[in-house]
Amino acid sequence: MRTQVVIIGGGPSGLLLGQLLHGAGIEAVVLERKTRDYVLGRIRAGVLERGTVNLLKQAGVDARLRAQGLAHDGTLLASEAGCFRVDFKKHTGETVMVYGQTEVTRDLYDARESVGARTVFEVADVAINGADSDSPSVTFQQDGKGHSISCDYVVGCDGFHGISRKTIPEDVRREYEKVYPFGWFGILSETPPVDHELIYANSERGFALCSMRNANLSRYYVQCSMADHVDNWSDDDFWTELKRRLPEQFADRLITGPTIEKSIAPLRSFVTEPMRWGRLFLCGDAAHIVPPTGAKGLNTAASDVHYLFQGLHAWYDSGDTEGLDHYSERALARVWKAERFSWWFSSLMHRFPDQSDFDLRMQSAEISFLRSNDAAQKAFAENYVGLPY
Ligand code: APR
Numbered sequence: 001m002r003t004q005v006v007i008i009g010g011g012p013s014g015l016l017l018g019q020l021l022h023g024a025g026i027e028a029v030v031l032e033r034k035t036r037d038y039v040l041g042r043i044r045a046g047v048l049e050r051g052t053v054n055l056l057k058q059a060g061v062d063a064r065l066r067a068q069g070l071a072h073d074g075t076l077l078a079s080e081a082g083c084f085r086v087d088f089k090k091h092t093g094e095t096v097m098v099y100g101q102t103e104v105t106r107d108l109y110d111a112r113e114s115v116g117a118r119t120v121f122e123v124a125d126v127a128i129n130g131a132d133s134d135s136p137s138v139t140f141q142q143d144g145k146g147h148s149i150s151c152d153y154v155v156g157c158d159g160f161h162g163i164s165r166k167t168i169p170e171d172v173r174r175e176y177e178k179v180y181p182f183g184w185f186g187i188l189s190e191t192p193p194v195d196h197e198l199i200y201a202n203s204e205r206g207f208a209l210c211s212m213r214n215a216n217l218s219r220y221y222v223q224c225s226m227a228d229h230v231d232n233w234s235d236d237d238f239w240t241e242l243k244r245r246l247p248e249q250f251a252d253r254l255i256t257g258p259t260i261e262k263s264i265a266p267l268r269s270f271v272t273e274p275m276r277w278g279r280l281f282l283c284g285d286a287a288h289i290v291p292p293t294g295a296k297g298l299n300t301a302a303s304d305v306h307y308l309f310q311g312l313h314a315w316y317d318s319g320d321t322e323g324l325d326h327y328s329e330r331a332l333a334r335v336w337k338a339e340r341f342s343w344w345f346s347s348l349m350h351r352f353p354d355q356s357d358f359d360l361r362m363q364s365a366e367i368s369f370l371r372s373n374d375a376a377q378k379a380f381a382e383n384y385v386g387l388p389y
């Protein structure tokens with residue numbers, strides 16, 4: 001079998017790229033290791049930058065997002081010194097859209113099915129061959145049978161644990177990593193959000209975040225040890241801990257209820273360079289990971305997709321290789337800025353096990369500066385709503 005582009009991974013990066021390529025008349029096959037239901041069972045962050053929303057619009061998958069997404073024009077930051085608001089609209093003229101990544105993925109699968117684009121689920125042993133030649137191919141197993149697809153380009157959208165990144169030889173690849181000494185315990189509950197905006201809280205007991213999916217679905221997180229386990233926490237334990245970390249005015253009005261999902265996620269910063277090797281391109285989590293503070297994961301994946309789509313479109317349209325030649329460099333320039341913001345915001349809001357009294361004072365001085373300084377708030381807002389592509 002032959003196609004133009006093989007996309008490995010049916011997460012948001014692979015699906016969005018596939019949809020944009022389809023719209024431009026470029027044929028792409030998506031290979032996904034799991035089932036559609038399994039992929040849609042993953043719960044992830046829920047804040048979309050303007051650039052991501054525009055890209056979803058360009059792909060023709062923004063109808064539900066526009067009808068059900070919540071536009072937020074600011075966020076609340078809390079610490080022992082009190083609570084303040086950063087106004088995105090005032091500082092940047094932009095807003096962000098609160099809409100679950102799971103819903104973005106569902107919309108992309110629905111769109112893909114409605115145009116009859118090909119997704120192969122439950123593939124195993126995916127291998128990329130000849131990425132450094134002019135005729136690459138991808139082999140895989142499905143239903144116990146071996147398959148091979150030859151193509152012009154291969155795109156690795158297979159997340160942090162995928163095989164694509166590891167296909168790039170070790171002497172070509174350079175990896176940068178920071179693992180944080182804690183995780184996020186996250187829950188979903190069918191309760192109204194404590195506030196109409198998100199609250200990021202730095203408390204003596206550790207970080208907490210109040211987020212939401214809609215008017216009756218809340219998403220809350222507390223910083224926890226990675227040695228902890230969800231089964232060690234009853235719903236009551238979670239609500240008690242969350243309340244202790246929030247300013248009183250929010251703790252008092254927090255509406256609690258049964259949780260419908262609980263999970264613990266690690267925090268990691270990771271980048272691999274380059275994001276291209278011959279005819280293989282990496283996109284999204286396959287190439288970089290950010291800690292979730294600031295919700296840059298999906299948004300950074302979306303900017304990769306934008307640069308790669310531009311490059312592939314120009315090449316198929318007119319044989320122009322400029323966009324493909326500069327893909328890695330352009331994507332990485334923006335990736336590193338998102339890495340910086342996510343690392344900085346994580347460092348600002350969490351309690352670290354080895355933090356000295358001096359480190360704690362630095363954290364409160366930085367929060368106090370952000371609270372009182374317009375230029376610092378503008379820089380925060382520009383990063384939060386998303387740097388330009
Ligand atoms: N073969 C085929 N598919 C694979 C393989 C493989 N060898 N390995 C992984 N996959 C699939 C996974 O099952 C998953 O559905 O690739 C997909 C990768 O999806 P994500 O991990 O969601 O990565 P990405 O699409 O880049 O999305 C980036 O998702 O993880 C969040 O924080 C991240 O928000 C960001 C966004």
Ligand code: PHB
Nearest residue numbers: 045046211292293294295
């Ligand atoms: C979420 O809603 O899950 C969320 C929101 C903002 C973040 C991280 C996660 O910074």
